Amino acid sequence: MEQDIEKRALTAKKEVNFSEWYTQVIINSEFVDYTAVSGCIVFRPISYFVWDAIRKAVSERFIKAGISDAYFPMLIPQRLLEKEKEHVVGFSPEVAWVTQTGDSQLSEKLAIRPTSETIMYDSFARWIRSWRDLPLRLNQWNTVIRWEFKHPTPLLRSREFMWNEGHTVFATQGEAEAERDVILGIYNDVLKNYLALPGILGKKTDNEKFAGALASYSIEHMVPDGHAIQGPDFHNDGQNFAKAFEISFINKNNEIEFPFQNTFAISTRELGVIVMVHSDDKGLVIPPKLSKIQVVIIPIYKEQNKSRILEYSNKIMSELEKDFRVYIDNREDYSVGWKFNEWELKGVPLRLEIGQKELDSKKVVAVPRHTLKKQQIGSDNILKQVSAILEDMHREMYEKAEKFMKDHIKRVESYEELKKAIESGNFAQAKWCGSLECELKIKEETGAKATNMPFDAQKDVSGQCVYCGKPALHVVNFAKSY
Amino acid sequence: MEQDIEKRALTAKKEVNFSEWYTQVIINSEFVDYTAVSGCIVFRPISYFVWDAIRKAVSERFIKAGISDAYFPMLIPQRLLEKEKEHVVGFSPEVAWVTQTGDSQLSEKLAIRPTSETIMYDSFARWIRSWRDLPLRLNQWNTVIRWEFKHPTPLLRSREFMWNEGHTVFATQGEAEAERDVILGIYNDVLKNYLALPGILGKKTDNEKFAGALASYSIEHMVPDGHAIQGPDFHNDGQNFAKAFEISFINKNNEIEFPFQNTFAISTRELGVIVMVHSDDKGLVIPPKLSKIQVVIIPIYKEQNKSRILEYSNKIMSELEKDFRVYIDNREDYSVGWKFNEWELKGVPLRLEIGQKELDSKKVVAVPRHTLKKQQIGSDNILKQVSAILEDMHREMYEKAEKFMKDHIKRVESYEELKKAIESGNFAQAKWCGSLECELKIKEETGAKATNMPFDAQKDVSGQCVYCGKPALHVVNFAKSY
Numbered sequence: 001m002e003q004d005i006e007k008r009a010l011t012a013k014k015e016v017n018f019s020e021w022y023t024q025v026i027i028n029s030e031f032v033d034y035t036a037v038s039g040c041i042v043f044r045p046i047s048y049f050v051w052d053a054i055r056k057a058v059s060e061r062f063i064k065a066g067i068s069d070a071y072f073p074m075l076i077p078q079r080l081l082e083k084e085k086e087h088v089v090g091f092s093p094e095v096a097w098v099t100q101t102g103d104s105q106l107s108e109k110l111a112i113r114p115t116s117e118t119i120m121y122d123s124f125a126r127w128i129r130s131w132r133d134l135p136l137r138l139n140q141w142n143t144v145i146r147w148e149f150k151h152p153t154p155l156l157r158s159r160e161f162m163w164n165e166g167h168t169v170f171a172t173q174g175e176a177e178a179e180r181d182v183i184l185g186i187y188n189d190v191l192k193n194y195l196a197l198p199g200i201l202g203k204k205t206d207n208e209k210f211a212g213a214l215a216s217y218s219i220e221h222m223v224p225d226g227h228a229i230q231g232p233d234f235h236n237d238g239q240n241f242a243k244a245f246e247i248s249f250i251n252k253n254n255e256i257e258f259p260f261q262n263t264f265a266i267s268t269r270e271l272g273v274i275v276m277v278h279s280d281d282k283g284l285v286i287p288p289k290l291s292k293i294q295v296v297i298i299p300i301y302k303e304q305n306k307s308r309i310l311e312y313s314n315k316i317m318s319e320l321e322k323d324f325r326v327y328i329d330n331r332e333d334y335s336v337g338w339k340f341n342e343w344e345l346k347g348v349p350l351r352l353e354i355g356q357k358e359l360d361s362k363k364v365v366a367v368p369r370h371t372l373k374k375q376q377i378g379s380d381n382i383l384k385q386v387s388a389i390l391e392d393m394h395r396e397m398y399e400k401a402e403k404f405m406k407d408h409i410k411r412v413e414s415y416e417e418l419k420k421a422i423e424s425g426n427f428a429q430a431k432w433c434g435s436l437e438c439e440l441k442i443k444e445e446t447g448a449k450a451t452n453m454p455f456d457a458q459k460d461v462s463g464q465c466v467y468c469g470k471p472a473l474h475v476v477n478f479a480k481s482y
Numbered sequence: 483m484e485q486d487i488e489k490r491a492l493t494a495k496k497e498v499n500f501s502e503w504y505t506q507v508i509i510n511s512e513f514v515d516y517t518a519v520s521g522c523i524v525f526r527p528i529s530y531f532v533w534d535a536i537r538k539a540v541s542e543r544f545i546k547a548g549i550s551d552a553y554f555p556m557l558i559p560q561r562l563l564e565k566e567k568e569h570v571v572g573f574s575p576e577v578a579w580v581t582q583t584g585d586s587q588l589s590e591k592l593a594i595r596p597t598s599e600t601i602m603y604d605s606f607a608r609w610i611r612s613w614r615d616l617p618l619r620l621n622q623w624n625t626v627i628r629w630e631f632k633h634p635t636p637l638l639r640s641r642e643f644m645w646n647e648g649h650t651v652f653a654t655q656g657e658a659e660a661e662r663d664v665i666l667g668i669y670n671d672v673l674k675n676y677l678a679l680p681g682i683l684g685k686k687t688d689n690e691k692f693a694g695a696l697a698s699y700s701i702e703h704m705v706p707d708g709h710a711i712q713g714p715d716f717h718n719d720g721q722n723f724a725k726a727f728e729i730s731f732i733n734k735n736n737e738i739e740f741p742f743q744n745t746f747a748i749s750t751r752e753l754g755v756i757v758m759v760h761s762d763d764k765g766l767v768i769p770p771k772l773s774k775i776q777v778v779i780i781p782i783y784k785e786q787n788k789s790r791i792l793e794y795s796n797k798i799m800s801e802l803e804k805d806f807r808v809y810i811d812n813r814e815d816y817s818v819g820w821k822f823n824e825w826e827l828k829g830v831p832l833r834l835e836i837g838q839k840e841l842d843s844k845k846v847v848a849v850p851r852h853t854l855k856k857q858q859i860g861s862d863n864i865l866k867q868v869s870a871i872l873e874d875m876h877r878e879m880y881e882k883a884e885k886f887m888k889d890h891i892k893r894v895e896s897y898e899e900l901k902k903a904i905e906s907g908n909f910a911q912a913k914w915c916g917s918l919e920c921e922l923k924i925k926e927e928t929g930a931k932a933t934n935m936p937f938d939a940q941k942d943v944s945g946q947c948v949y950c951g952k953p954a955l956h957v958v959n960f961a962k963s964y
Binding site: 033035036037040041042043044048049052068069071072075076077080095096099100103110112119123126132142145147149160162333 | 594608
């Protein structure tokens with residue numbers, strides 16, 4: 001409400017200038033804002049609520065799966081950060097270093113965590129002694145700093161972002177590997193049922209895996225400009241960190257062994273994907289379960305029918321508040337048109353309009369945000385009706401995104417087809433020999449990187465690498481990416 | 483479980499060596515742990531759960547009161563931190579400075595927030611334009627760094643701690659001041675009904691107020707060694723920050739005005755208070771609503787009755803899981819005695835023992851952690867019975883702490899009485915003239931500082947200052963403090 005709604009109306013069109021549209025949507029709707037620190041943003045109440053709802057949904061599933069929340073320090077001594085070789089190479093260029101406290105220089109620099117393996121595993125090494133101490137499955141919700149020098153894009157590439165980081169330790173490789181499908185299943189469930197986002201589950205190529213992991217897995221998103229955005233990921237670290245941090249245990253036969261570790265994460269980058277996939281030229285469209293306000297009621301009255309309309313509106317509100325987060329906008333300093341624009345810009349899933357006609361007929365006008373189509377619903381049984389409208393909305397948002405994604409994954413048999421598919425804003429699904437050289441050449445020549453190797457596309461890998469013609473080992477989705 | 487329970491049993495006694503006992507309780511019970519970063523601790527699952535439960539309880543009350551959650555960057559440019567004079571003097575000696583990212587020196591140092599006024603109000607100044615934008619009431623849950631050089635005590639004085647920071651802005655002084663009782667009321671409600679902790683509500687002296695505030699208010703705790711620990715606080719900042727950060731608004735008469743601001747917080751220091759007040763020589767005693775495991779079931783069997791006892795125990799568990807967080811400890815590698823010790827050390831509120839006798843009589847033995855008194859309860863209606871036991875436990879824990887506190891607040895009429903009260907481990911409630919000189923002299927000579935001026939002790943301030951004999955203006959609780 002800080003600026004006039006007319007100044008905040010979007011001028012850029014999603015179809016015409018996607019990137020300018022994205023910036024206008026997230027800033028003008030008061031979803032996030034820039035700050036005095038370049039590359040760091042404010043999560044304003046609307047976006048923070050979305051993240052908090054995602055956090056709750058993931059968290060309750062982790063707890064059921066036997067993973068406990070904990071919290072480790074944000075600062076990591078330099079010597080710990082440097083213990084695992086590939087890990088430090090991957091992260092040290094982006095680390096923010098604390099070198100001074102008050103007026104004193106520190107004798108050893110402290111990194112603000114870019115991720116917490118190194119500080120956590122220093123504790124794990126002290127805690128794990130025997131097979132009885134395993135599995136150890138911890139998770140933390142925090143923020144990390146990665147001081148990237150590429151152009152920052154709010155939410156997608158921010159220097160500070162929020163995420164979960166799961167860190168688990170198992171006695172056997174089999175147990176560690178079995179966790180992968182549980183965790184990816186949890187993330188995918190939340191993506192589908194809360195964010196209304198489809199995703200592509202698969203394995204990352206070696207070139208794209210996490211610094212320090214044996215194998216990485218991801219859920220990849222597609223946004224309307226045909227670019228890929230990596231969603232939640234899961235890393236199988238094998239015994240790499242265990243060896244570097246001397247995490248060992250005595251097994252049942254009284255022998256010393258190194259355990260097997262996994263890590264996994266979902267981040268506030270998802271909020272950028274939600275905006276890109278679902279929102280439109282009028283502003284945000286927030287999936288119903290993630291919206292701070294789910295239903296906004298707008299009473300429309302003149303002086304003579306004001307009290308009756310407000311009374312009827314308040315009755316509707318009381319009923320809806322049993323199951324939903326409801327706001328009644330009866331502010332007198334704003335016109336009805338202003339209110340419509342405002343709540344459309346802010347992405348509230350359902351608007352209910354209540355005027356004299358609705359009062360007379362004991363109905364309300366319901367306008368779901370994703371279609372903006374008006375429909376009359378009766379005031380009897382309104383809880384059930386609103387619930388059905390919001391469920392339909394969620395399903396329709398998901399189905400629309402899924403259809404778009406499926407329509408834009410092009411199976412290609414030749415390099416020419418691959419280039420054409422990428423140029424026209426698609427994912428190109430291609431056979432690949434597995435060599436780093438082909439992967440890098442494709443990236444260099446088309447701008448498309450290997451997003452992941454979808455699990456469900458690996459059944460048939462007979463044939464030739466799309467680049468070099470040698471026998472194919474994998475099917476890869478190539479795409480331009482954020 | 484990482485070390486053998488015998489090695490983790492407490493050797494220090496609470497009554498004899500309070501400070502050594504405190505360290506043993508929090509470390510040996512796996513509540514928290516030290517880390518490679520001096521002064522920073524790990525919140526292990528038991529303590530993190532306690533904090534998370536406090537967070538949820540406070541958060542839902544804030545939301546009902548109209549306060550929204552948001553998230554601002556953890557890094558603050560030096561020039562912002564230095565905008566409010568008293569504030570920077572208060573915090574800069576303890577600030578952790580980021581001076582370098584990757585291999586590059588930053589052109590301007592960035593502070594890790596010791597508190598977020600300065601980064602938030604920079605945004606507030608852009609967001610607030612008109613009276614329509616007020617009130618603005620935001621809160622965030624985060625961690626802050628204060629690099630204190632005093633000896634750190636885990637939870638009570640940690641260099642990184644978790645808290646909420648509420649930051650609100652109002653058009654009028656009256657509205658701003660009216661918020662105080664709402665917020666202190668919320669904190670006090672959660673302290674009483676979740677932490678089972680009594681507290682003393684009052685105003686801080688000018689000498690003890692927050693750097694940058696006009697007036698500070700606190701809820702003070704008393705711990706068993708007679709020391710005070712400051713709990714949640716609330717600061718009335720007046721227009722100080724508004725002026726420093728140029729936060730202004732156009733009022734209804736089209737005039738430019740500065741708004742009035744408040745801030746308030748509750749922190750993980752409360753976890754230290756919970757341990758100190760409630761726990762005993764056998765380990766932690768966690769208030770029932772805050773415990774990750776609320777009920778632990780210990781089946782006691784031999785080979786011949788194992789299956790029947792486990793079946794009966796599992797039935798009890800299924801029933802209890804409807805309302806409680808339950809763990810059945812049927813591990814065969816540990817003895818029953820080991821399990822008793824383990825869960826007593828970890829502070830699980832209720833232990834249920836189930837053996838042959840219980841199976842035969844369709845009963846269970848219930849042992850609440852705070853008394854360790856065994857009682858038999860029938861298995862019919864067990865949900866109600868366990869609920870009643872845990873409610874009694876909570877009430878008894880609160881009442882015991884409240885009685886101790888009341889017994890140890892000594893009203894003193896002379897300086898001799900004050901000194902005696904402090905020496906014998908009490909709070910000394912004394913009349914005071916309001917001068918900084920008397921306050922500092924008392925601190926210097928007795929080691930006791932002015933904790934706060936309890937609201938409910940201000941009715942009768944006639945009489946003389948306990949130190950200088952001049953007319954008294956306030957009644958103050960003096961105490962040694964952490």
